[in-house]
Amino acid sequence: MNEKGLSEKEIFSYLEDAKSEDTNYHRVLSSMCTHPHKIAIEANRLFIEANLGDLGLFFGAHRLEKEVVRMLGKLLHAPSTDIPSGDSCESSVCGYLTTGGTESNIQAVRGMKNLVTAGKKGFEGIPxxxxxxxxxxSFDKVADMMGIEVRRAALDSEFRVDLASVEELINQNTIGLVGIAGNTEFGQIDPIDKLSEIALENEIFLHVDAAFGGFVIPFLEKPHPFDFEVPxxxxxxxxxxxxxxxxxxxxALLFRSPSFLDSLKVSTPYLTTKAQFTLTGTRSGASAAATYAVMxxxxxxxxxxxxQHCMQLTSKMVTEARKAGFEPLIEPVMNVVALKVPNPDLVRIQLLKRFGWNVSITRTPRALRLVLMPHNSPEDIDAFLEDLKKVTAEI
Amino acid sequence: MNEKGLSEKEIFSYLEDAKSEDTNYHRVLSSMCTHPHKIAIEANRLFIEANLGDLGLFFGAHRLEKEVVRMLGKLLHAPSTDIPSGDSCESSVCGYLTTGGTESNIQAVRGMKNLVTAGKKGFEGIPxxxxxxxxxxSFDKVADMMGIEVRRAALDSEFRVDLASVEELINQNTIGLVGIAGNTEFGQIDPIDKLSEIALENEIFLHVDAAFGGFVIPFLEKPHPFDFEVPxxxxxxxxxxxxxxxxxxxxALLFRSPSFLDSLKVSTPYLTTKAQFTLTGTRSGASAAATYAVMxxxxxxxxxxxxQHCMQLTSKMVTEARKAGFEPLIEPVMNVVALKVPNPDLVRIQLLKRFGWNVSITRTPRALRLVLMPHNSPEDIDAFLEDLKKVTAEI
Structure with missing residues (x-):
């Protein structure tokens, strides 16, 4: 920052230059984000000033937030959906708009911890x-922050959580389970119905991370049980x-019961509302409007x-890859493909350096991870597999 | 959400209606936010797609983030300013763009905890x-989340932290102090230079919450010592x-030392970078561009x-309030006024209901809290005091 300001022209010339270095999602097969919808961008612009951290001043944006939570609740089969009007939780399902999956996961675990600790005064040891x-x-962040032990259950041969492993790990300090509905690496869906049985039997919480899968699974031809329909x-x-x-x-983070949201409350003495259950304070109303508009x-x-578009791409990718001699690790259940290739780390770098493809790598086993998103096209897949053949032939 | 989508026209008609319920900051004296600058809104729009959680795809937005951290570092007298290019910390000061003061405060305390726990293997008890x-x-959230004890030091008669109280509270488990440079209720600035002496003497950390004051104190006629100039x-x-x-x-959160940022790292196996030190994952590049542009x-x-504008309003508010018989709790050091009025809670409600003024209340003692922001004008103050006189005369 200089003593005197620059002109708008100078600043936008610099910004345009910076923007040219950002991806336009061309040849991106590594991201779970994509172009936001045009109407979301317009709605965002309209509510750019709105602060959901100060509900008393932003009734309209808060109304949109409540609408979004209701719509998400309906999508996820919540028995009834509403969010509190500031400091109380009026109906049987609550939730709020977060900054993303990490905040949602952190807050879900924080809620479990607070409810258990409040309920069992004699709770000893580390939950x-x-x-x-x-x-x-993001669960590494949970572990790092919250003085909670995060226990990792093994996966079965299809990269779903292994139920026997989960049951072995449960002890008297276990407060909850986490299931993933659309995991980041394989797009696999854990057996949420079976995890539910274990959770109910042990009287513990079950949080479902559907950060990616929440807008995929309900629209699949064969939906999997993963939401509030599972008791x-x-x-x-x-x-x-x-x-x-x-x-x-x-x-967004949605709860079955209002007591969950209550457990996250802190008092907010100098705002227009009395309590706040969100992790962040000042919150973007623009995001609420954007999500409302696109939904x-x-x-x-x-x-x-x-x-459908993404799943057709996924199906094409698997079929064509097989023809070229590359097998997927599993039959994809969502729009994520993990492809077995020789020396995946080297292949990844070559694909980027020689052909500009952004792909990533699964951890165990190491395979080429491809996310088929709305920004991809069938032509992308043909071009990608051509380049993949060239790269692997020379390694 | 319905089976079939609505038209753009229907949606924007609903959005415009909701927006009419949001404040336009007219008669708002309770908020520490205000209209964003026009150029910030334009820059935000240009980078609306950018995700700082995936730096390898958004080089340009990341460049803007680094520029902003450098500018903030210079503003706050950091010895040298840079942020790491993804997974390493290259120079002596680091930082990153957060979602706001709450995340910054949480991460600062998390960093303290991790550095101390890593350094002192034998650390026993609760930090x-x-x-x-x-x-x-936001520090109630820290206390609730992190298994850390938050000890509250008393204030002196001017609502600055009382140094004797701080020293009394220090024990062998104290890992750090927090000073506020522009507290939410009174706009008061803690004696950061004295807290610094205590922190250095006890070899503990000192975090300064300048969420509000950071863009005020450096521009006051008589700046107070509050930033990295204080050792x-x-x-x-x-x-x-x-x-x-x-x-x-x-x-934004800025650190004096890169080790601080390192202490927040978790591995990020499937991104274009190897580690992430932020609290949230996906992050708004639009915000980085907006902040770059307006600075x-x-x-x-x-x-x-x-x-200057805000401080002139503040001065006018105090002078005119005194003429009307209302004394401030302290001589304002920033653009926040706490005004002694009879029955402040009732006055607050009457001001809102009868005249549409949004004001808030300090906790101890209870007084009328007024924040004089860029959206306020001298005419506002005249009108407000007229209404305040009417309301208090009838209580």
Whole structure:
């Protein structure tokens, strides 16, 4: 920053230059985000000033937030959906708009911890939650922050959490389980119905991380049970800024019971409301408006088409890859493909350096990870596989 | 959400209606946010797709983030300023753009905890941090989340933290102090230089919460020592989305030493970078661009004028209030006034219901809290005091 300001022209010339270095998602097969929908961008702009951290001043944006939570609740089969009007939780399902999956996951575990600690005064030792080995690295942040033990259950041969491993890890300090509905690496869906049985039997919480899958699974031809329809599910993370086509930051956390949200409250003495259950204070109303707009605009039909497009690409990728001699690790259940190739780390670098493809790598086993998103086309897949053949032939 | 989507026209008609319920900051004297600057809104729009959670795809947005951290570092007298290019910390000061003061405060305390726990293997008991009683409620979230004891030091008669109280609270488990540079209730600045002496003497960290004050104090006629110029200060929270006139969410956390940032790292196996030290995953690049644009556009001169405007309003408010028989609790050091009125809670409600004024209340003692922001005018103050006289005369 200089003593005197620069001109608008100078600044936008610099910004345009910087923007030219950002991806336009051309040849991107590594991201779970994509272009936000045009209507989401317009709605975002309209509410750019709105602060959901100060509900008393932003009734309209808060109304949109409540509408979004209701729509997400309906999508995820919540028995009834509403969010509190500031400091109380009026109906049987609550939630709020977060900055994304990480905040949602952190808050879900924080809620479990607070409810258990409040309920069992005599709780001794360190509480633990059991997550699949495939869980997102945001749970490393949970472990690092919250003085909670995060126990990792093994995966079965299809990269779903292994139920026997989960049961072995449960002890008297276990407060909850986490299931992933659409894991980051394989797009695999954990057996949420079976996890639910275990959770109910042990009287512990079950959080479902559907940050990516929440806007995919309900629109698949054969949906999997993963949401509040499954009786043991107590909370769900879902990200409109991924397959929901909203703007960043747009996450959401939904609870089955209002007591969950209550457990996250702190007092807010100098705001227009009395308490706050969110992790962040000042929050983007623009994101709420963006998510409202795109959900209303697309409807179930629009999202179904979106998922169909991605699943057709996925199917094409697997079929054509097989023809070229590359097997997937599993039959994809969502729009993520993990492809067995020789020396994946080297292949990844070559694909980027020689052909500009952004792909990533699964951890165990190491394979080429490809996410087929709305920004991809059938032509992309043909071009990609041509380049993959060239690269692997020379390694 | 319906099966079929609605039209753009239907959606925007609903959105415009919702927007009409949001404040336009007319008669708002309760908020530490204000209209973002026009150039910030335009830059936000240009980078609306950018995801700082995936730096390898968004080089340009990341460049803007680094520029902003450098500018903030210079503003706050950091010895040298840079942020790591993804997974390493190259120079002696580091930082990143957060969602706001709450995330910054959480991460600062998390960093303290991790550095101390890593350094002292034999650390026993619960670590504690000492904050002033006047600290923002975000520290209640810290206490709730992190298994850390938050000890509250008393305030002196001027609502600054009482140094004797701080020293009394220090024990062998104290890992750090927090000072507030511009507290939410009184706009008061803690004696950061004295806290620094205590911190250095006890070899503990000192975090400065300048979420509000960071864009005010450097531009006051008589600046107070509060930033990295004070040798014991190890981290600072500063919010561009408050007096920095950027869009929501725009916070920042700056560290004196790269080891601090390292302590927050978790591995990120499937991204284009190897590690992540941020709290959230997916992050708004639009906010980085917005903050870059407004800082470059205003320069020191522009922010100085902005603060001058607010301080002139503050001075007018105090002078005119005194004439009307209302004394401030302290002589304001920033653009926050706490006014002694009879029955402040009732006065607050009457001001809102009868005249549409949004004001808030300090906790101890209870007084009328007024924040004089860029959206306020001298005419506002005249009108407000007229209404205040009417309301108090009838109570």
């Amino acid at each position: 633990n939650v059991i997550i699949p080995e495939s869980a997102h690295f 043991g599910v107590t909370s769900i993370a879902i990200d409109p800024h991924k397959m929901g086509l909203s703007t960043i930051p747009s996450g 209303k605009y697309l409807g179930y039909e629009g999202y179904r088409k979106n998922v | 504690n941090v000492i904050i002033p009683e006047s600290a923002h409620f 014991g200060v190890t981290s600072i929270a500063i919010d561009p989305h408050k007096m920095g006139l950027s869009t929501i969410p725009s916070g 470059k556009y205003l320069g020191y001169e522009g922010y100085r004028k902005n603060v």
